[in-house]
Amino acid sequence: MASIRSVIIPAAGWGTRLLPASQSVPKELLPVYDKPAIEWVVEEVIAAGIERIIFIGARGKSSILDHFDRHPRLESILNKSGKETLAQRIKIRAESAEFIEIRQGEAMGLGHAILRGESCIQEDYFAIVLPDDLYLGKPPALRELIDLHEREGGSVLGLQTVDRSKSHLYGMISGNQVSDRHWRLKSMVEKPSP
Known part of the structure; x- marks a missing residue:
């Protein structure tokens, strides 16, 4: 069975629970300790063997994709100022996977x-990671799910x-x-009343 190589990360929500902080900065880019929340998620999916990361975004959220892009000018400035490790981190992050952004024109729910x-999916099976919760562990939670899929098949x-x-x-x-x-x-139901 072919391994899972692609992930969809929905990131089109308004982030209303984090207002006013999320009004001008996407909630996914708000820091958790020393890096944006979405970077923790991306590090997990890359550690799980994912090669293609598809962000489902919305208007005003292109800065998420920008965060994972190369920044040659910034890398040059960092190198010249003796911060080669930071410059290398930016380069490696950008080259660690293929990053794609698809716009969800209208908020019509998670399924949409x-x-x-x-x-953008080229395989029969792919991963979906919701970036609202961070799961930090060894091995990454997604790796455990992929391993179970490879052993048992199916979703x-x-x-x-x-x-x-x-x-x-x-x-x-x-x-x-x-x-x-x-x-x-x-069975499964989305957000039932208690």
């Missing part, structure tokens, strides 16, 4: 955002347990538990 990326979802009172904020599933960490999905 994913469908917008369909034209695989990464899930987390949430309190029922917060169900209106998340997609919820029902299914049969196969092992302590694996479930066979029966």
Whole structure:
């Protein structure tokens, strides 16, 4: 079975929970410790073996793709000022994967955002990573999901347990538990009332 090499990262939301900070800076570019939140996500997907990263963006969010592009002038300035390590980091980041941006002209939900990326997918299976939560671990969570897909075939979802009172904020599933960490999905509903 061919490995998963492409990921769609929906990044077209308004970021209303982070206003006013997200009014002029996409929430994905807001810092988490020493780098933008989206960079943590991209580092995870690259560590998982992903080669093509497709951002589904919106008006005013092209700075996300810009962040992962080469910056020869900045690299030159950094090199001349003795900050070669930073210059090299920018270059390596830009060359570590193919970065693509697709515009979601109108916010029509997650399913629509994913469908917008369909034209860039070349494999039968691909990953979708929602950048709202960061999962930091070794191996990366996405690598574990890809490994499970390669062993079992079919589609695989990464899930987390949430309190029922917060169900209106998340997609919820029902299914049969196969092992302590694996479930066979029966049904799924997007953001039900508690």
